[in-house]
Amino acid sequence: MAASALVLGAGMVGVSVALHLRRRGMDVVLLDRQGPGEGASFGNGGLLQREAVHPHPFPRDWSELWRIAGNRAVDATYHPVALPGLALPLLRYWWHSEPARYARIAEAYAKLIATCLDEHLALARGTPAAALLRPIGWMRLFSTPQRLEAALALAEAARRDHGVGYRALDGAALAAAEPHLQVARAGALHWTDPLSVSDPHALTLEYAARFTEAGGSLARGDATTLTRHGAGWRVQAQQGGVEAAQVVVALGAAAGQVTRRLGYAPPLFGKRGYHRHFRLRGNAVLHRPILDTESGFLLAPMQAGIRLTTGAEFARDAAPPTPVQLARAEPLARRLLPLGEAVEASPWMGVRPCTPDMLPIIGPLPGQPGAWCAFGHAHQGLTLGPTTGRLLAEMMTGETPFLDPAPYRAERFN
Template sequence: MPRSVMVLGAGMVGVSVALHLRRRGCDVVLVDRQGPGEGASFGNGGLIQREAVYPHPFPRALGELMRIARNQAIDVHYHPLALPGFVSPLLRYWWNSEPERYLRAVLAYSRLIATCVDEHLALARNADAMALLRPIGWMRLYGTAKALEAAAAQAEAAQRDYGINHRLLDGRALAAAEPHLLVTRAGAIHWTDPLSVSDPHALTLAYAGMFTGEGGTLATGDAATLARAGSGWRVQTADGPVEAESAVIALGAASARITRSLGYAPPTFGKRGYHMHYTLQGNAVLHTPFIDVDSGFLLAPMRAGIRLTTGAEFAREDADPSPIQLERAEPVARGLLPLAERVEDKPWMGTRPCTPDMLPIIGPIPAQQGLWAAFGHAHQGLTLGPTTGRLLADMITGAAPFLDPTPYAPARF
């Protein structure tokens, strides 16, 4: 068991890793260029997605591929000049989405996500953050009876195979549950197990506050300065160099940039996303987050207002923000809910760190003693942060892992 560990990256995953390590008696320094939760953990749908046992596969139906190729969709947008850089990881993503391979990914993913709600609750109770976690689930809305029937069959399978709970709402029940919807839909699947987070940034800050309150240290520094220091690791911070016996890379989409210089180059790729908050007209309310399947984006009630989150944008890492998806989504969203003014002057943008086999990278980095990975969580960094923190802390401290970490091992790439 190392006496000292530095964790690079103060998003939900990094904060959770640092907190679990500190609770096992390690001296832990959490290093980031920004404050806790100011990266991709700041902008997301705010859902602890217990139901998300099925990771997003690469589309394989020709019609769906043609729809995306036209580059006019709300849920997917790409920069044509950026596509050459995505060819290799996306081909591997397509290969891993073959039905039999995808089912293997689902099995591994379902085991990792099974305890996500319990892991968050265990931290939130001690962090005085329970008020941020709302046990209201979220909904998927369907425009036709045929689509709703197919979704209901899938939901029944998820309940049978993975213990995922849901309610089936017909159009009348949906209208009663959300009386300020401006459209009529055939019905909805209400996933009842997930938690809805009213302020994801505040939740990360609460966990970070618990970390420092229990003796952990926050430092401002640049992960690009990570280097060997004898048998351990060193990184430069605003207060000078920090050394530790072990280091954890939990930098989300930026992680591979750091590991590549150390001989480990997983084929990760980033999906950019945007969000904007809106007020509602008059006395209108939204009770439950929802995705209207025909529209392709999430609307969620947050502290700051109604958050509209976009789908996936594929762009070069250094490309300027191009909130085309938000511009496409906003008028559609105004047809779903009586949205009023934008809360912010400009949309937030962040990048989701993805892997071609749809599983995060958690464990020891090959050929680098004392170097560990905790990244590649795609859309589920908020959901899986505490679970990843517990699992990696088990491995680093030599405890028996509470679940088999083999499917997530860095050595698979």
């Protein structure tokens, strides 16, 4: 069992960890109660966000806080009954968003983001996954020249400090780039580096196929059955007990359900998100993903149709879906683009796993030799899966990590 590992969670992060471990010669079982990529990796904007060098801070402007408190926005909403349980992690999130603290966090975050395209391409190159990665970037649309200019100033700083690529479009250039927009905008910021994924679920499945082709094993089972077994670990799968010397918890928002039983209770909290696909009317097309800054929704061309996504919803873990943000966004999106009928009968919902300091948890699980963490990636699990997979695999196999893992260590929350 010395060179064996269990990876719990088959989202983009877990699949990437499993693939990197298998390529380093370990015997790996990847376990999930669902198929690969059927959790939060299934639903997102489909962007590998090389430009996202700054994580999402907690709003500190009073007018912005007041807008969100009204609970009528597209980009953020909440269930009032959930707020008492979220008060402490949200307070810590606000504390870490103080400008000086945030600057240090963003420095560590940017080092992960800077690697994301290279790490994805290293897994996808020469495989069917490469066809899913479109080098088209994405656009933020602005209604006023003033807001566009402010965004361009921040983009220029990102280019200067982190090598991020962008271009500015005025209203005429935007209309030429996306001729089927039905509403005029002052212009757009086009982030040129990101890759747009035409089917995020298919991308996760492709990486999972590389894992099984390399000799890795997939299993269905309940990660909460994890127990110590001698010097190693055991979990119950449909085909029986599975044992390994090491275990990786890559369960996203559900990670705490396993780690708390092992003495580690990180202050994770979930941001729920929704999406739904729509057909376009007539011969209309959308060439690249667009985010309407004024309204707070993203429209992305996917294989299944135009995916409409929302921001964050804060709710209790077991609360049923309440896609009110999609209901608010859809009429606005229809004014912007000639959307036709919905593809699915009902919206999809998933939960993004967030930490108060906006950094993922990557590294040894405190007090549990042979146990490792790979969760807490918030909005960037799709983007950072392969980076996390490589970094953790190098740590687990005794290689020199290609990035300093210290900022992402689990002990920072103990």
